[in-house]
Amino acid sequence: MRIALLEDEHEQAQHVQSVLSERGHHCDSFPSGQSFLSAVLHRSYDLLILDWQIPDMTGIDVLQTVREQINWGIPVVFLTQRDSEADIVRALDAGADDYLAKPAREAELVARINALARRSNPDNEKEVLRYGPFEINTQQRTISLHSEELTLTDKDFDLTLFLFQNQGRLLTREMLLERVWGLARDINTRTVDTHMSRLRRRLGLNPENGFRIKTIYQRGYRLEAMKAEEPDHVEGTIETDRAVNG
Template sequence: MRIALLEDEYEQAQHVQQILSDQGHPCDSFPTGQSFLSAVLHRSYDLMILDWQIPDMTGLDVLRDIRAQLNWPVPVVFLTQRDSEQDIVQALDAGADDYLSKPARPAELIARINALARRSNPDSDKEELHYGPFVVNTSRRTIALNGERLTLTDKDFDLTLFLFQNQGRLLTREMLLERVWGLTRDINTRTVDTHMSRLRRRLGLNPDNGFRIKTIYQRGYRLEAMADAAAEEVTSA
């Protein structure tokens, strides 16, 4: 999982980043609420860890902005010295998924993160996944539309599965390159755009089949269920 950390104390940030990287979780650290929000609202993270007391705003304010502006329920954990019952209740009521007290205990932090990962993706262990008229078989690595098996490359399958598992979520090109192709984020390539264009045609990702791939200008892509997209357009009208 790629994790965003809000922590203004350098040594604390280094400590948490080391714990996470040792378990294979890349982590970007930010010292202020504004720098954190600027990053997480334009990049793709699987989980966020927030300190409460930071220089420019509170972690609670950051959490409220995340819940108000992100269109998918990213898991959020508080890691802070504030440990009163009132603080914990306030954070959970504002949308936090878990709450830990400093200092971070490595085994507990990783266990909580793994539990949240399982909870946020409950279908990860299922062999057959259903998304409207699409059926994805993760064991056979096949995808069928209305009962007819589609012809896809291995990368097409990986990309499609990742899109369905993250529908409604902004996925940056950098994240797709890293998760699907295993490439570093700073590489300059049109690979993602080429594959997205091909998937639209091969999978029939159009309103008739209930899904669309929406291009988010200069940011990336989002797979949208048409029912959700229509509801969002009605709400914003």
């Protein structure tokens, strides 16, 4: 699992990274709210860990930005020295999924993270996933539309699965290159755009089938559920999202 950690104390950050790495997770650490938010916007993470007291803003501010501007249901855990009931309630009310006071016991931290990951991704345990008229068999690596199996490459399958599992979420080109292709996020390539254009046709992503891939200008793509009567204007779509650091 890929985890983003907001922690301005270097030794504490290294300790958490070491604990998570030993349990098979990948953890990137960031010392400020702005650097953390920029990374979360442009990279793909499965879970976030937030400290409360950081130099440029509070952990609550970061959480609110994640929920309001980035707007996706990624699990968020607070790991902080603040342990009053009022602080815990405030964090949970603001959208946190769990709360641990420092120093956290290593086994408990890992267990809570794993539990959140299971609850937030229940489809990971399923062999067959259904999204409207689409059926994805994760074991056989096949995709069917209205019970008719589609002809797709392995990479098309990986990209389609990732899109449906992240339905409604803005996926930057960097995220897709990293999670689907396994490439460094700074590689300049139109591979993603080419595959997206092809998937629109091969998957029949249109109002009749209930989904579309929406292009977010200069940002990336988002798979959206749609009603049959909605117009399907996807190529060259321009949408202005608020930037997290502006």
